[in-house]
Amino acid sequence: MSQNLTTPSKKPSVKDGPILREHVFDGIQEFDQKLPNWWLFTFYIAIVFFVGYWVVYYSTDSMQTPTQKIDAKMAAIEGKKNQELVAMMDKLDDQVLLEWSTNSTITSEGKAIYSQYCIACHAPDLNGGVIGRSLIDDHWEYGGKPMQLFNLVLNGSPADGKGFNGQKMQPWKDLLGPEKAAKAVAYVVSKAPHVEK
Ligand code: HEC
Structure with a gap:
């Protein structure tokens, strides 16, 4: 049933393309995919922004809480x-x-x-x-x-x-x-x- 889309000989890596994971839930399998770089970029930016915003909002007087x-x-x-x-x-x-x-x-x-x-x-x-x-x-x-x-x-x-x-x-x-x-x-x-x- 389970089957890798990449060549079976070497250990599959997400870098080579989507891998079909082995587990099956209710007959459904998942691909293991590398997240696109643009997505990761916005994700990390969001984390950095959150930390900065949090510090500015609560620890400085430059922004007022409601x-x-x-x-x-x-x-x-x-x-x-x-x-x-x-x-x-x-x-x-x-x-x-x-x-x-x-x-x-x-x-x-x-x-x-x-x-x-x-x-x-x-x-x-x-x-x-x-x-x-x-x-x-x-x-x-x-x-x-x-x-x-x-x-x-x-x-x-x-x-x-x-x-x-x-x-x-x-x-x-x-x-x-x-x-x-x-x-x-x-x-x-x-x-x-x-x-x-
Ligand atoms: C909810 C009821 C109530 C309302 C509404 C009210 N009053 Fe009175 N007023 C009283 C009471 C009770 C007294 C007596 C207070 C005391 O003896 O300590 C009083 C006393 C007074 C007195 C003094 C009377 C005296 O013989 O010494 C004046 C003047 C007065 N009110 C004016 C006003 C005005 C002007 C308004 C509207 C802006 C107003 N009242 C609204 C209940 C009310």
Whole structure:
């Protein structure tokens, strides 16, 4: 059954051409062939490339891993947010928020933000409900100056606050950013009769 394609006298070598190997699996035999040089060349290049790439990728800082790329992007976003916050805090004070509360362009933007993010707990008429405090009664839990309201919205209930029916308010800084938060507060101020001027 088995049979060499090369001359049987000398020991067969793959250099002389394909050899039919002796073993048989399920009636199938294999040729033993020399791999073409071009194939071997790409194979060795791939190994060398792998070693080089591996060293560069993990042992030098010249390439970023996906985690590093994401971290860098997050840091950039965080930096931008902080810049925005700093710029906003520079420009805002009680007086500015009171002015904003009389500017109909800003209060209508603020109303849209309020309707999207605040209405569920503070109600359409701002009178609060089961979860959120009333914003139009005469009580302010953490101070009733515009900037005190803004800081509360931005940073959420203080850690030592007792909350309202045990509920605290989350910080809105990340979700809204300082500008939208300030506009929402301007709208609240425009509606609340008891804001301290
Ligand atoms: C998930 C419910 C919830 C949402 C949504 C919510 N709040 Fe509140 N808010 C609360 C709770 C609860 C308190 C009371 C917190 C406390 O006493 O510590 C509160 C308190 C306040 C206060 C102070 C009220 C007072 O009488 O002292 C203001 C102002 C306020 N929220 C504005 C906003 C604005 C603006 C938004 C939208 C950006 C908003 N809230 C969204 C639950 C909510």
